[in-house]
Amino acid sequence: MKQLLQKLAVAAMLMFAPTALQAAVKPGSFTTGDKTFLLNGEPFVVKAAEVHYPRIPRPYWEHRIKMCKALGMNAVCIYIFWNIHEQQENVFDFTGQNDVAEFCRLAQKNGMYVIVRPGPYVCAEWEMGGLPWWLLKKKDIKLRERDPYFMERVKIFEQKVGEQLAPLTIQKGGPIIMVQVENEYGSYGEDKPYVSEIRDCLRNIYGKELALFQCDWSSNFEKNGLDDLTWTMNFGTGANIDQQFRRLGELRPNAPKMCSEFWSGWFDKWGARHETRPAKDMVDGMDEMLSKGISFSLYMTHGGTSFGHWAGANSPGFAPDVTSYDYDAPINEYGHATPKFWELRQMMAKYNDGKKMPAVPKAPMPIITVPKFELTEFAPFYRNQHLIPNVNPMTFEEMDLGWGMTYYVTSLPEVPVQSVLTMEAHDYAQVFIDDKYIGKIDRVKNEKSLTLPAIRKGQKLAILVEAMGRINFGRAIKDFKGIVGDVVINAEVDDNEVTWNLKKWTMTPIEDDYSRAVKAFDANKVERPLSDGFAKRENGRGYYRGYFTLKKVGDTFLNFETWGKGQVYVNGHAMGRIWSIGPQQTLYVPGCWLKKGKNEVIVLDIVGPKEPVVWGQAEPELNKLQLEKSNKHNNIGDKPDLNSATPAATGAFKAGNGWQTISFDATQKGRYLAIECLSTQKEGDRAAIAELYLQGQDGKRISREPWKTKYANSEEENGNHLGDKVFDLQESTYWLTEKGAAQPHLLVIDLGSEQSVKALEYLPRAEQGAPGSIKNFKIYIY
Template sequence: MKQIFRKLALAAMLMAAPSLMSAANNKPGDFTVGDKTFLLNGQPFIVKAAEVHYPRIPRPYWEHRIKMCKALGMNAICIYIFWNIHEQQEGVFDFTGNNDVAEFCRLAQKNGMYVIVRPGPYVCAEWEMGGLPWWLLKKKDIKLRERDPYFMERVKIFEEKVGEQLADLTIQNGGPIIMIQVENEYGSYGEDKPYVSEIRDCLREIYRPTPLPHREGPGEGLLLFQCDWSSNFTKNGLDDLVWTMNFGTGANIDDQFRRLGELRPNAPKMCSEFWSGWFDKWGARHETRPAKDMVEGMDEMLSKGISFSLYMTHGGTSFGHWAGANSPGFAPDVTSYDYDAPINEYGLATPKFWELRKMMEKYNDGKKMPAVPKAPMPIITVPKFQLTEFAPLISAITKPVNGAIKTFEEMDMGWGTMMYSTRLPEITSQSVLSGEFHDFAQVFIDKKYIGKIDRVKNEKSLTLPAVKKGAELIIIVEGMGRINFGRAIKDFKGIVGNVTLTTETDEAEIVLTPKNWMNVAIPDDYETAKNALDMVKGVNDQMTAGKVKGSVPALALTQGYEGSKKLADIMKPGYHRGYFTLKKVGDTFLNFETWGKGQVYVNGHAMGRIWSIGPQQTLYVPGCWLKKGKNEVIVLDVVGPREAVVWGQAEPELNKLQLEKSNKHNNIGDKPDLNSATPAATGAFKAGNGWQTIKFNGQKKGRFLAIECLSTQKNGDRVAIAELYLQGTDGKRISREPWKTKYANSEDESGNHLGDKVFDLQESTYWQTEKSASMPHLIVIDLGSVQTVTALEYLPRAEQGAPGSVKDFKIYLY
């Protein structure tokens, strides 16, 4: 009988919630915490939030996307505030156009939706540097996300500027904003309650309510909360903030909230990021997650009175250079942020959308669900066209800086490409060029292409041929998105540190470190691309008219710096321009699978990165940025296309890889012979979810960690591991930044369950063997250098029952 009454009370609370919505009437209100529930104007309220990101949606489409979220039965919109898009230069703030976050919030309120604001300063979001501005790195010794005086000074200035936009839009002032988040998943970065407290105090002061006529005093103020994972939220949890959990589809929901329930039995429960899908990385297959798992998880939460924000409900697009990169290692994200979300990249309903909408009907107060809005633009195709105009990359060169090697940041450039050149002494045999190249380097000697160094593949060196005295070494380095997760967010671009050339003679090994370099910065922006093409076109036009004579590249460089003609034969990296004509506008997907690597601009809009390796081969082009008649396309290709053609298709291509070789780590030559090796530990893991620690018998040394999985907790040969850590002699986790997978006898490549998932800092992703593979299973991790360790930490899959959990094991360090 008690269960029936509890269910009836919960149903009444859920049914009452929509009628409490005051977002559209601009009346002052309150959003607070009650007994096991949130309170909206004193009444129980379940938050059903849809995460969307305003910079990833063209402004003309904002209201459509909000209405699509409302049509799912959501009652709130959750947004990040991206510091680096609002302050792209220190002290210069932009809250206009697509950056007008206040207008986005007003549109949410107009459509009866509340707003949850997550103002960082760090946001992650697979966004360039996690939302932190690149210019912070001009101060080389800066400590990010710590109480570094300069960092905190700039954080407070930024948050105050955001407050100028949003403080009047809080619920206490009659606006739609009901909650503000303090920092973001800080437990995945470190443990620093004083820092988190300082961010809290900053936000509390900015959003402190003024006294209002309808009540005495300023009230409690805007509700502040913090989010983290269930495994680490206590590290930085502050007593006076609401605690929320982040986890993905398929997770065991009771387990995710168990520790919170023990510590705060009367607190409301909320999953502030319930991951609907996942993000894509260059060189890996498109990520998807089952609709069934997502819908069942949300249904379970609502049935238990648990609030949520669905991350992402609509992902959108990381236009221009705003896509970030994951870590450990360097795994840059693709331009599309489709995320396998219920509302796809271009704003249309997916099968996930309809399944979710059907379930959400149960929690809509018995009313008819809001109508699904019509798409703002039709989908169109564009016939194949050629990009016939060309300007070499050197056409865009700026005045060089001579001397020591400089990074992008030292050249006062946030995004783009750097050219480095130096003269070499005579080297009579092969040499090895080594250094830290962030992120994609192409090497030339006397204008001849030698090879590339790709940070994605953890490459740091290249073999060079013998050279004569005075040979010119040229290195072109393209920067991709800065790392957005973990300690590696301090991600300088260009050549970081010195470049060395190592060669061997009969007598000794010789290491050369050139010091005198010419550094040339080429910014990534539309004006730079357009000016380079216009300059070359102007020379071409004059040549056609017979007014001048000479080669196009040499003539085009006459306006550049002295001595730049020596680069003129490096023709492949450069700018291409072409046009297509439309009788009607609409959304389309321009295909770039015949191109190499670089950036695209359409009618002056930065559309995003392309890379032939995939999986993304098309770029979403919103119809609101096209026009009837002639449309311009510019491609900066730092590699060079196989064919300079483009066409617009009716559907995106997000899952077409064009790799030189498989991503799998099953090269039999990398498999160690462990038959005579002594294990560092043997035994059996426990069944069930959660972290487990295996202590070694004393200290163990080795560069390679090998885990031999001999059996599973349940019948079957399939193994899965979500995360691994090693503890050092001090009992603390050692850095996993240099780790890479050396060998795995089986990896489920179709599901992106490769070996690197065991150290990707993401508890919801995992290494998993193929269905057909039989026991035992072996995974080998290269630690980057010899380490002394005392224990291994192991995390099985997060889903209920921890599928694929390892039972019997042997662990080796060698």
């Protein structure tokens, strides 16, 4: 009887424990030793898989974790996205899809450790790099600095995260072995006191025993490296690994080495080709690291999807990211094993301590197709009573609008001739006069003006501005949306230049929200459709609704290539952005969000579709561009005549990896930089440049924010190796000439305005031997 009672007591304990694993675990330790990490005092190589819980439907979390484990990984690495947990100030959400503690418990249940990267900034090609938009309601805020309000909100948020995760550290029997301090801060600035304050905040929350680390690039990690933190490097597939760790080895010869982001692929931007990276390069790099006892986190092992409005944008300029975060990762967007997966798994088996590799789990859902169906219901953008008057146009943030659109309206003066409308609109503006569509101003194309016809006094000017993701990388993350400044009309009247600064605006915010879409349909049933330029006769701008019926549920890929630009909701779930320019033409729809029987699809299309039809296909379309013209910069009219120009510098770069600086004999003034590549270090190589900077007279780098490529006589378009890669803030991407293109090669950059330039900084490709490195050159500033 006594034995029976004991068995029942044990059974009851297991039944009510959070998980069986948690009941069995005991406190442990994770520290740094001599050239190695130590797990419970024993040498340990971290083999981490980066995955992001908000980019994976919660019902699929455990499957994705098991897929990572099947690759031979022993940990998962996660960002904490501040803006998804605190979408309104002081309103925190760690439930459902946001239950990060449960994600960590699932990792532990499956024998995986966890590395946590709680920001506050995370980048991740995510809206505003993870920072919440409402910070910008304080217009003078300084982000990622010791701004009092910013630091106050950071500490509140980190404390809330700590309430979820601090009980799950390894010292308390949980899976969390390391926490990161900030994120790639060397690519943002140099501010050790700020980084130190973030460190102290996290230490107070997680305790002195938990390992804290920093990540940065090998070229900038010393800027903010703190003596009491572990330093790790970030670099991509194909990189020269010894070169990446060379400086760290000089400074800390006994420190463990870790690549905290080994980039398996890359992210996609609207209007550019789908990015891929060779599987062999990825596998060889990881093999080399493991053979040398170097730890890593594979970014991404599984990328997933930036559902809804969460995809960010990159800079300089404005380059919004697509909805898919497939990343060319070993586990694709919908959780299936790719050829990369199997090559990686085969290599990782060598480092599995002689044990059999974990089984590859079966996908939780089958792939299904959906026959073509039409979205037959239509509703114009419904204008409710939330009209905001103001003398000047207001930004979204001033109107307390995070995401969506705003409709700006004012009366026009009399302008009897053609004129030019100028404004800065973030991000996609459509201009109407008395309901007639005039044209667009697209921030992606760096457009800021539009020609207007002759205007009668009192005509109505309407501007519909749609916001895309806020910039997630670099100094431009302070990215206000809407019209950001004055709206001006310039014209020549009777031989005089006349300027009108338009005032007295009325604004209607239109939230990106499923409930707003439903309200539009409800209102359209009982109210006369408004005739303010968005009725169906005006190219069909508005909401569309249709339905499809399923006998069985499964994952599918809804095709929207016949549509214009906007957002999609399926059964109330915000699926993400669409844009006909591509390269993404389908949206991944998880089967766990579908149902047997009738399923609803709502499309918000701000441009209007060619045909309002949708179908579900068995595989995604991530590489189909539908552009007005090629992305190449080879318009012969933009090629400068340099025959009579005097170079700012001539000479030869040195062979090998790493930054090189060419100082000019005298300060050069000009708006354009032209670099002529006369030869490469290895004969027959295609010329390549990873990054370029210019230094001003003070020796500091000139801002590259206004830079754009003016001309390139050769660019490899298929691999996205275009001229803008030399100033995209990413050392692993590069401009590359086409195969067989004859030397010399010419690349011309428009600096945006005249600059005084004293030197040029040049970075070749990061791979072993720096392929495509330039040897002889001429540099012009004109």
